Amino acid sequence: MQEADHKEIGRKLKLFSFSKKVPGTCYWWPKGALLFDLIVSDLKKELKEQGYLDLKTAPIIDLDTLKASGHYDNFREKLFFTGNENEIKKNKVNWCLKPMSCPGSVKIFNEEMRSYRDLPIKFSEMGTVFRYEQPGEVNGLLRTRVITQDDAHIYCLTDQIEPELLKLIDFVQKTYKRYGFDEIRVELSTRPEKSIGSDEQWQKAEAGLVKALEDAGIKYKENKGEGAFYGPKIDFHIKDSMGRSWQMGTIQLDFATAERLDANYIDKDGSKKHPVMIHRAILGSIERFIAVLLEHTAGALPFWLSPVQISILPIASRHLKYAQKIRDRIKDKEFRCEIDERDETLEKKIRDAEIQKIPYVLVVGDREIKAKKVALRSREKGDEGEIALESFLTAISRM
Ligand SMILES: [Zn+2]
Numbered sequence: 586m587q588e589a590d591h592k593e594i595g596r597k598l599k600l601f602s603f604s605k606k607v608p609g610t611c612y613w614w615p616k617g618a619l620l621f622d623l624i625v626s627d628l629k630k631e632l633k634e635q636g637y638l639d640l641k642t643a644p645i646i647d648l649d650t651l652k653a654s655g656h657y658d659n660f661r662e663k664l665f666f667t668g669n670e671n672e673i674k675k676n677k678v679n680w681c682l683k684p685m686s687c688p689g690s691v692k693i694f695n696e697e698m699r700s701y702r703d704l705p706i707k708f709s710e711m712g713t714v715f716r717y718e719q720p721g722e723v724n725g726l727l728r729t730r731v732i733t734q735d736d737a738h739i740y741c742l743t744d745q746i747e748p749e750l751l752k753l754i755d756f757v758q759k760t761y762k763r764y765g766f767d768e769i770r771v772e773l774s775t776r777p778e779k780s781i782g783s784d785e786q787w788q789k790a791e792a793g794l795v796k797a798l799e800d801a802g803i804k805y806k807e808n809k810g811e812g813a814f815y816g817p818k819i820d821f822h823i824k825d826s827m828g829r830s831w832q833m834g835t836i837q838l839d840f841a842t843a844e845r846l847d848a849n850y851i852d853k854d855g856s857k858k859h860p861v862m863i864h865r866a867i868l869g870s871i872e873r874f875i876a877v878l879l880e881h882t883a884g885a886l887p888f889w890l891s892p893v894q895i896s897i898l899p900i901a902s903r904h905l906k907y908a909q910k911i912r913d914r915i916k917d918k919e920f921r922c923e924i925d926e927r928d929e930t931l932e933k934k935i936r937d938a939e940i941q942k943i944p945y946v947l948v949v950g951d952r953e954i955k956a957k958k959v960a961l962r963s964r965e966k967g968d969e970g971e972i973a974l975e976s977f978l979t980a981i982s983r984m
Contacts, residue, residue: 589883591726591876591877594880595617595725598617598879599614600616600879601614601726603725609720609730609731616892620890623890623892624868624871624890625711627763628760628868631756635707637708638706638708638709639710639711640689642712643683646681647679648678648679650688650692653845653846654688655841655845656684660685662717663684663716664681664717665717666678683712686710686714686736687864688846690708691738691843693708695846695847699850699860700851701850701853704742704850705739707739708737710737711736713731714733714734715730715731717730718730725876726873726875728873731872734866735869735871738863738865740862741861741863742860742861746838746861746863747793750797750836750838751797753836757821757834757836761821761834764878766823766824769821769822769823770806770823771798771822772820772822773795773805774812774817774819774820775787775808775811775812775817777810777812779814780814781841781845782816787840789840790816794819805819813837813839815841818835818837819837821835825877826881827881831877833869834865834868835864835865837863838862839862839864840862843860848862885942886942888984892921893923894981895915895920895943895945895946896945897912897915897946897947898925898931898934898949899925899949907949911947912924918978938962943964945962945963945977946961947974957973958973958974959977961977
């Protein structure tokens, strides 16, 4: 196994493990679950600022809805059908685990009367979806059967498409940069052979995406026939530290689904119309994004994202009380910190903190207690000598 494999990094950093019985399913350990949550809460903060409304749609959906949306025909071999023992025996299963969140989002849109004045409505969802990937095709977090998408559906008027697309392109670029991905490549995928919707709808949608890309001054590659079955899409690819390219986010323009699922709004003239739907995911799958991020950084996550930001190493048990005082002060400042209380040598504790890629290590012993300081080691620079705790806290507050 090569050094950069995210499965190996995840084991060393104690983030996650995989089921040996169910292919493509992951168990998140405390530090892994925390990493997952940090990524999600960072996104949610931005979503709130941009006026998104967060949903949680049911994880089980009826097959009739998926037949109406077209997902049943296009996704059948990936569905996890579900029911009780009796229903399964009698072949009377009418439900499945949701393979995507769009139909659920439309169900909520349809629960209320919508006016043109309400649009755009932006429904976001950290949607857990289930897809039957072949056992031979699953690969760590890169391809799983349980996927958490940072999904959203924007219901808008035709003249709102372009400004919304421009906002999204900006949102995607800003987010990737925050994680240290500076090289972004864009691809435009057009109508596939198997598709729903009219020629006119497809032409309009494809022209809309091209216009937004041109207005944003973005160069793109065109993939003929690679769009989603309901509309064309823009995909975002990032380049990692090893020069590999990964497809992450997607923006899809859809003139067909609202009509198929009977989603309407009342227009100015009192007539009922179907809104345009924009499907979009910024990171794509959170699981896959974590895999790419771990390989990109070789596990040395940015400070703000490290599950443990600071580890305190008391040299002997008599230094524990001082270590606890320091930990309490660090926690007051809302940094994530732990004490390595094990009865191990200092060398061993330092080595373990290095393996776990903890950004900062504070060593405390007799000398530090006497000087009222800590001995600082950083992931990037190694031994940085003694420092007063408050000076250290001021320095990391600026990161
Ligand atoms: Zn969707």
